[in-house]
Amino acid sequence: MGLVELEKVVRVYRMGEVEVRALAGVDLAIETGEFVAVMGASGSGKSTLMHILGCLDRPTSGVYRLAGVDVSTLGANAQAEIRNHQIGFVFQSFNLLPRTSALENVELPLVYGDGAVRAHERRQRARAALAQVGLEGREHHYPSQLSGGQQQRVAIARSLVTDPPLVLADEPTGNLDSTTSHEVMAVFSELHHAGKTIILITHEQDIAAFAERRVLLRDGQVVEDRQVSVPARGERR
Numbered sequence: 001m002g003l004v005e006l007e008k009v010v011r012v013y014r015m016g017e018v019e020v021r022a023l024a025g026v027d028l029a030i031e032t033g034e035f036v037a038v039m040g041a042s043g044s045g046k047s048t049l050m051h052i053l054g055c056l057d058r059p060t061s062g063v064y065r066l067a068g069v070d071v072s073t074l075g076a077n078a079q080a081e082i083r084n085h086q087i088g089f090v091f092q093s094f095n096l097l098p099r100t101s102a103l104e105n106v107e108l109p110l111v112y113g114d115g116a117v118r119a120h121e122r123r124q125r126a127r128a129a130l131a132q133v134g135l136e137g138r139e140h141h142y143p144s145q146l147s148g149g150q151q152q153r154v155a156i157a158r159s160l161v162t163d164p165p166l167v168l169a170d171e172p173t174g175n176l177d178s179t180t181s182h183e184v185m186a187v188f189s190e191l192h193h194a195g196k197t198i199i200l201i202t203h204e205q206d207i208a209a210f211a212e213r214r215v216l217l218r219d220g221q222v223v224e225d226r227q228v229s230v231p232a233r234g235e236r237r
Contacts (some may be wrong), residue, residue: 002029003165004053005198009062010147011048011220013059022048024122024220030199032165035192037200037208048171049217054087054168055079067165071197080091088159088167091175094151096143103139106130106158133187149180156187160196167191170201178206185210 011023023045030036040046051057052064055071064072071082083089096105106126110117117125130139133153143151152172159167169188173181181204189210192198202208209228216224 003032003034004028004066004199005063005065005077006052007063007065009049009052009059010153011045011052011057012060022220023052023059026217026220026222028181028215028222028225030197032197033192033195034213035188035198035200035211036213036215036216037202037211038215039202039205039208041203044217045220046201046203046217048220050168050170050199053166053199054089055082084132085162086164086166088162088164090152090155090159090167090169092171094143094155094175096146096151096154097141098143101140101142102130102135102146102154102157103127105143105154106161109158109162126157129161130148130154132160132191133157147180149183152176152184153187156184156191160191165197167196167198168201169198171203172200173202173204173207182206 006028009023009026010021013020013022026049038046038049048057052059059072062072063070066082066086071079074082097108103123103126106129107122108110110122110125110222118197127139130136133156135153138146138150141200143154146154172188173184176184188198188200200208200211208214211228213227214224215222
């Protein structure tokens with residue numbers, strides 16, 4: 001059984017009297033520990049797929065199972081709990097609170113989650129997550145004192161602080177230059193080698209090159225799904 005399983009997932013939006021079929025019967029299975037890049041042109045359905053995987057939207061029909069649970073049938077509160085505990089999100093815009101330190105930004109999922117986490121433990125877990133992305137010594141810096149790449153690393157640390165089994169990264173390098181983008185992707189590679197399951201949405205070939213599997217969407221359908229060889233750590237792409 002895969003960590004992520006989609007069976008015949010369809011998502012239809014209504015725009016006035018017009019139906020838009022954003023996903024048209026997607027079948028996809030992702031195992032624990034995989035690093036998968038989902039690619040496609042604008043309008044291919046990749047953002048809709050990300051929203052469904054992240055329990056931010058529901059399929060019109062079909063089944064989405066996460067760790068064996070059909071989450072597409074759960075109520076809003078149960079889906080919120082899934083988002084809080086089982087999924088880490090990283091977005092193109094870093095979504096950091098500007099007047100809050102890096103450490104406090106990383107703590108936020110533990111503050112607003114439904115489980116009681118004491119302040120001392122929150123601090124410890126946030127420090128460990130920042131260390132995991134190479135930001136030791138930057139805990140008390142504010143976003144304005146950090147580079148774009150460092151801000152995205154804070155966002156990655158925030159996605160890790162609850163130790164979710166799945167990390168969803170939606171165009172995480174979209175606001176970064178090419179050098180910084182590769183530095184951030186190297187962080188994702190390290191997380192993958194440590195056993196984290198990562199699903200990356202991107203339209204850039206050089207960013208997708210960090211993943212070991214690539215899924216191509218077109219017109220709401222999977223038209224290609226292949227394993228690729230990824231250079232060893234330290235080798236140039």
